[in-house]
Amino acid sequence: IGLSPAHAEGKKVINIAHRGASGHAPEHTMPSYELGKKMGADYTEIDIQMTKDGKLINMHDETLDRTTEGTGAVKDHTLAEIKKLDAGSWFNKEYPKLANPKFVGLKVPTLDEVLTHFGNKTKYYIETKSPEVYPGMEEKLLKTLKAHGLLTPEALKKKQVIIQSFSAASLKKIHKINPQIPLIQLLWYEEKGLGKITEKEMDEIDNYAYGVGPNIEKINRDYVQKVRKHGLDIHPYTINDKKQMKQAIEWGVTGMFTNYADRLTKILHGK
Template sequence: MKKVLNIGHRGAKGHEPENTLPSFQKALDLNADGIELDVHVCKTGELIVIHDFNVDRTTNGSGAVSELSLSEIKALQINNEIEIPTLVEVIDLVGKKCFINIELKGRHTAKPVSDLIEKYILEKEYSYEDFIVSSFQREELEMLFTINPRIHLGVLSQASVAQALEWANAFSAKAIHPHFSLLTEHNVQKAQEQGFKVYTWTINETEDIERIKSYNVNGIITDFPERI
């Protein structure tokens, strides 16, 4: 059986608060092959690493990310001690120790993410292999493909492997990212035969991990990177 990459979900969400620098550092400490994170654009234009469209669930504040400035977001706290990071801060922490899976969660994230990846490639000797950009949102994937077709894309799906493959073909994606409940040995093989990698999410239970690994997926997104 080939090696299955372990990709830390929002860092190492099973150990540290999600989408925080301590969580990403923990994933690195656990030898993650990649980290997955979510981005939104805040009111002042910076890319903010947070899952939800608002800050209510994870911080001591409230409000939509898109309506808060960077300084307002930085004034908030997670667990009374941790700041919400920017994407720049996360990339600088991770360096080239593993690849970074950037999920376009908020609207209008495609162009700023493309611009930032290009900046790291041109100015800091990163490569396109250091990043994969994923989304459930067709319009964001389409926009990114139009802006820069060299950026590696991953098509997220909670509904259908067939739909993920359709979009992946439309946007020359490198991978599909289906929920693990959608996978069979046959559809994994079919996707790989079409030239796509299969990175599945979010698997935490050992029994599920072993079953999905037996399908020869390329990578597993998990809250516990050490379990893969």
């Protein structure tokens, strides 16, 4: 592959293990995170939700139904109730070819448990999910990160933690509390045709975030170049296909979310 603009500036393309190595193991479980790290990911991506008793847990959906045998909203269940659920068996049923008996009975991890387990052995790319449903989520997140020593000047300098959200309000809240934390504004384009971003929108994002994370399906080279020219980083989601990974790098992305960190590692190593 040719030298991308990001490479040319000496900027590394970051490999973000989306929900861990979720193409190989049940998303947001310890084995999924372990595997993503083993496969060479720079960042472990974590979606957070909040339980009835105010604990931050790692789960993509607002409800328990898809990834556990429980039902109903996370916010209506205590951590103790959620800890009784099996967060791995759904994967074996859904993907019989990837099924592994080790996945049966896996627990939903709390953010705190994952930070304790990995410490600074991985970097974290944390998404505040549905922050409007969970008042106080941002304060709790920052308190947890601080308690784990992840907001020290050294940690901030090396972007040990990046926080992402679709909610500009959530990111602005975090920025107000601690303007040093690197933030990424997620974007979701669903209209027909390609997604568009204006200079005005980028100026606004510039006030609190250092980059954007759009859905890959709706962007092209021009979009990526426009964002890069503005001085913003760009981490599209979710790229699983090797050809598409190479193309995105060639367009000049500065990182990407993937369920297959192994594939991206190979590409970044020229394989």
